[in-house]
Amino acid sequence: MDLILPILRKEHKKHGYLSEDILKKISKKTKVPVSRLYAVATFYTMLHTEKQGKNIIEICGSPSCYLNGELDLENFLEKELNIEFGQTTKDKKISLYKTSCIGCCDKAPAMLLNGKAITNLTKEKVKTILKKCRS
Amino acid sequence: MQILEKTELKALKKARNLGPKKTISLLNKKGLTGRGGASFPTGKKWEFALKQKSKEKYVICNADEGEPGTFKDKFIMQKNPETLIEGILIASETIGAKQAYIYLRGEYENLKSKLEKTITKVIRKAKTKVNIEIILGAGAYVCGEETAIIKSIEGFRGQPYLKPPYPPVEGLYGKPTVINNVETLTAAAHAILLDNWNSLLRLFCISGDVTKPGVYELPAGIKLSEAMKLAKPKNPVKSVYFGCFGGCMPYKDIELTHDNICGEDCVSGSCTMIVVDNTRSIVDLAYVISKFFAYESCGKCTPCREGSVRILLLIKKIRQGKATAQDLNLLQELGEHIGQTSLCGLGQSCTNHILTSLKHFRKDFEKELR
Numbered sequence: 001m002d003l004i005l006p007i008l009r010k011e012h013k014k015h016g017y018l019s020e021d022i023l024k025k026i027s028k029k030t031k032v033p034v035s036r037l038y039a040v041a042t043f044y045t046m047l048h049t050e051k052q053g054k055n056i057i058e059i060c061g062s063p064s065c066y067l068n069g070e071l072d073l074e075n076f077l078e079k080e081l082n083i084e085f086g087q088t089t090k091d092k093k094i095s096l097y098k099t100s101c102i103g104c105c106d107k108a109p110a111m112l113l114n115g116k117a118i119t120n121l122t123k124e125k126v127k128t129i130l131k132k133c134r135s
Numbered sequence: 136m137q138i139l140e141k142t143e144l145k146a147l148k149k150a151r152n153l154g155p156k157k158t159i160s161l162l163n164k165k166g167l168t169g170r171g172g173a174s175f176p177t178g179k180k181w182e183f184a185l186k187q188k189s190k191e192k193y194v195i196c197n198a199d200e201g202e203p204g205t206f207k208d209k210f211i212m213q214k215n216p217e218t219l220i221e222g223i224l225i226a227s228e229t230i231g232a233k234q235a236y237i238y239l240r241g242e243y244e245n246l247k248s249k250l251e252k253t254i255t256k257v258i259r260k261a262k263t264k265v266n267i268e269i270i271l272g273a274g275a276y277v278c279g280e281e282t283a284i285i286k287s288i289e290g291f292r293g294q295p296y297l298k299p300p301y302p303p304v305e306g307l308y309g310k311p312t313v314i315n316n317v318e319t320l321t322a323a324a325h326a327i328l329l330d331n332w333n334s335l336l337r338l339f340c341i342s343g344d345v346t347k348p349g350v351y352e353l354p355a356g357i358k359l360s361e362a363m364k365l366a367k368p369k370n371p372v373k374s375v376y377f378g379c380f381g382g383c384m385p386y387k388d389i390e391l392t393h394d395n396i397c398g399e400d401c402v403s404g405s406c407t408m409i410v411v412d413n414t415r416s417i418v419d420l421a422y423v424i425s426k427f428f429a430y431e432s433c434g435k436c437t438p439c440r441e442g443s444v445r446i447l448l449l450i451k452k453i454r455q456g457k458a459t460a461q462d463l464n465l466l467q468e469l470g471e472h473i474g475q476t477s478l479c480g481l482g483q484s485c486t487n488h489i490l491t492s493l494k495h496f497r498k499d500f501e502k503e504l505r
Contacts, residue, residue, distance in 0.1 A: 004290030009241075009271055032290065043292040043433075044273030046241045062203035063376060063409050064342040066423045100276050100431055101203035102242045105342035105409075106349045115244050 002030045008041055017048045045099065046115075053088040053095035055133040058112040061098045064105035073109055074098070076123055080130055094133050136352045137329075137336050138321060139215045144261055146328035147221050147228070155185055155229045158327065165326040166334040171197055171279070171316030172404035174393070177323060180313055183303035184230040187311035192232035195284060195307065195314040196223050199240040201276040202378040203427065204407040207338040208317035210350045212246050215321060216253040220267065222320030224257070225327065227265040230313055234266050238284050241272045276431035277481050281306075281314040283433070294435040295479035316405075339391075341366040343376075343410040353391075360388045362408070370412035374496070378407040379424045380484035382491035383417070400491050402484065417496040418453060418503055421489060425450045428485040439482030442473035446489060453503050463500055467493055 007026060012018055018041045020034075027034040041047045059065075059073060074085075081089055081096060088095040104110035107119030113129060150158045162178035169175045184192060196219070200208040211219060227235045239247060247269055254267045270288055277283045278293040285307050287293035306312025315323070318338060326332050335354040342348040345366040353362060363372060372386040377396065384399040396403040411420060425447040432443045449466050452458045470486035470493070477483045493500065 002290075003270065003288070005273065005287060006270060009273060036291070039292050040290065043294075044241070044275050046274035061423065062427065063379065063411075063420060063423050064204050064348070066420075067343045067409070067411065067415070098430075099242070099274070100427060101201060101205070103200060103206040103209045103240075105204050105206055105340065108342065108348070112242065115241075117242075117245065 002032070004030065004032060004037070004040060008037065008047060012047055017051050019049070019051075045097070051088075051092075054093050056095045056097065056112075056114055057129075057133070058097040058099035058102075060100070060102045060104065060108070060110050060112075062101035062105070064101070065109040068108040070109040070121075073121055073123065073126055076126060080127075091134075094130070137325060137333060138211060138318065138338060138352060140218070140325060140329070141215065142218045142221055142324045142328050144221060144257070146218075146324040147225055147261055147263075150225045150229060150327055155231070158225070158229050159185065162323060162326055165332060167319070167322055167326045168334075169316060170318035170322065170337065170405065172202070172402075177315065177319055180303055180315070181226060181230055183301070184232075184311045184313045187304060189311050191234075191308070191310045192230055193307045193310055193312040194223060194227045194230065194232045194235040195281075195288070195312060196235065196237040196320055197279065197281065197284060197314055197316045198237050198243065199272050199279040199284065200243075200317070201240060201279045202380065202405055202407055204342050204376070204378050204409040205340050205405050206342075207340050207350050207405070209243060209246065210338070211317050211321050212243070212250060216250055217257055218324050219317055219321045220254055220257040221261070222315075222322075222324040223267055224261055224263055224265055225323060226313055226315060226320060228263065230311070232313070233264055234268070236288060236307075237267065237269045238278070238288065239269050239271050240278070241274045244271060247271060275433070276427075277433040277479070280479050280481060282479070284314060285312065292433075294433045295481075297478065337406045339406045339408060341408045341410065343408075344369050344372075344412040344415070345410050356390050356392050358388055358390055359386070362391065363410070366410065368410055368412055370414055372410055373413040373415060374411045374417065374420075376409040376411060376420070376424075376488065377401050377403055378405065378409070379427055380404065380481070380487060381407065382487035383411070383420070383495065384491065385495045400487075400494065402487065417492045417499040418450070421492055421500075422447075422450050422454060424488045428481075432481065432485070436478040436482060438473045438476040439478070439485060442469060442477075442482075443485055445469055446473070446486065453500060456503055456505060458504055460501075460504060463493065463497070463504070
């Protein structure tokens with residue numbers, strides 16, 4: 001029996017998102033209806049069916065991060081990137097999301113940059129990250 | 136720390152010598168209960184699965200640690216993965232499962248490669264027929280719920296379903312399945328091996344308005360003030376939140392036991408404490424937590440899907456200064472209904488924070504009324 005979620009994750013990693021074409025190909029290979037693959041792909045926050053930016057930033061909005069000044073960073077990110085959460089910058093370099101707790105509460109505030117946790121965030125640190133993402 | 140003691144396959148050896156039945160009665164005698172939040176006796180769970188006559192059985196290690204403010208399982212997987220893997224092997228061999236899965240949350244992807252290496256190493260040394268595979272989640276809080284994990288691994292949307300049948304009877308692919316949390320499986324190895332194993336020691340995750348956040352191993356029953364002395368709050372403590380689902384209580388120097396916490400209408404669950412000091416408004420916390428639940432509701436049952444959004448809108452209205460006393464009553468009523476009528480633990484507990492904060496900090500809400 002094929003494990004669907006690992007296959008979807010693998011293809012997502014390869015292409016950066018799961019387009020209709022990609023899902024159809026997976027469907028052919030696994031014999032799982034494309035409707036179900038789409039249902040699964042749209043259930044999880046880390047799987048996308050639209051093309052994403054080169055870098056994905058997900059800032060943690062849980063209480064521990066909130067209590068350590070995450071809200072300022074949210075505003076800062078939106079202003080710096082000139083987009084809202086859930087959007088991608090025009091140059092397709094950065095997609096911006098909020099995420100639920102990422103388990104870095106002892107080093108709050110924290111974010112995931114392309115799946116990697118970056119902790120003890122400050123505006124300065126975020127600035128450096130954005131600079132790297134844009135280059 | 137007791138949880139970091141290395142068992143070096145001696146616990147597995149002892150369990151093999153004892154055999155399934157005696158291993159389970161030893162766990163029952165030692166008093167190991169689930170550390171994921173529900174505190175179900177671990178030995179009993181294994182016993183249910185052992186009794187099932189089935190060629191195929193499964194063990195799932197729940198490493199989908201999504202409760203905000205909780206990071207103890209990550210701590211164990213980083214510091215003592217060998218003992219965790221040993222615990223999984225003990226559970227599998229005891230109930231007769233040949234396949235085990237670690238359902239690791241997507242946010243912990245960076246732990247995967249080290250865990251895989253540990254699995255290979257431990258399995259080779261243990262000479263076992265059990266296969267352990269890591270399945271990476273992809274971002275869904277509800278997938279910490281056991282039936283949602285099953286659906287997720289089976290390749291469906293990770294949405295919970297009604298129990299019974301319970302997983303030890305009918306779980307993954309309809310086969311008997313034991314699902315235990317990371318801390319529980321690690322502690323199982325300790326409980327079996329160590330004569331002086333202390334069942335009261337738990338991992339507390341303390342974060343929020345403190346200068347020394349972290350994982351602390353403390354005995355259940357310790358005074359809240361003692362825990363705070365370790366975590367060093369920045370200012371006088373106003374309230375403690377037991378994760379997002381556990382509700383909040385005003386700072387009181389109670390002994391942290393299950394009964395005492397429930398006496399405050401809170402749920403201790405996985406021993407998570409988010410400390411909130413007296414510079415904060417509880418309404419702001421209610422906003423942050425309501426946003427979380429509206430975002431994470433899986434959408435399957437109506438009370439949680441629609442209710443969590445209604446709660447968020449009401450809190451927004453309060454923060455905008457547009458709400459009336461009637462809205463507060465509606466908030467209360469809605470909170471009670473959602474809790475009583477939702478399908479799974481997420482929905483049933485998603486308004487604990489509203490009900491407890493309205494009970495203990497109503498003044499914070501009233502201050503912002505029209």
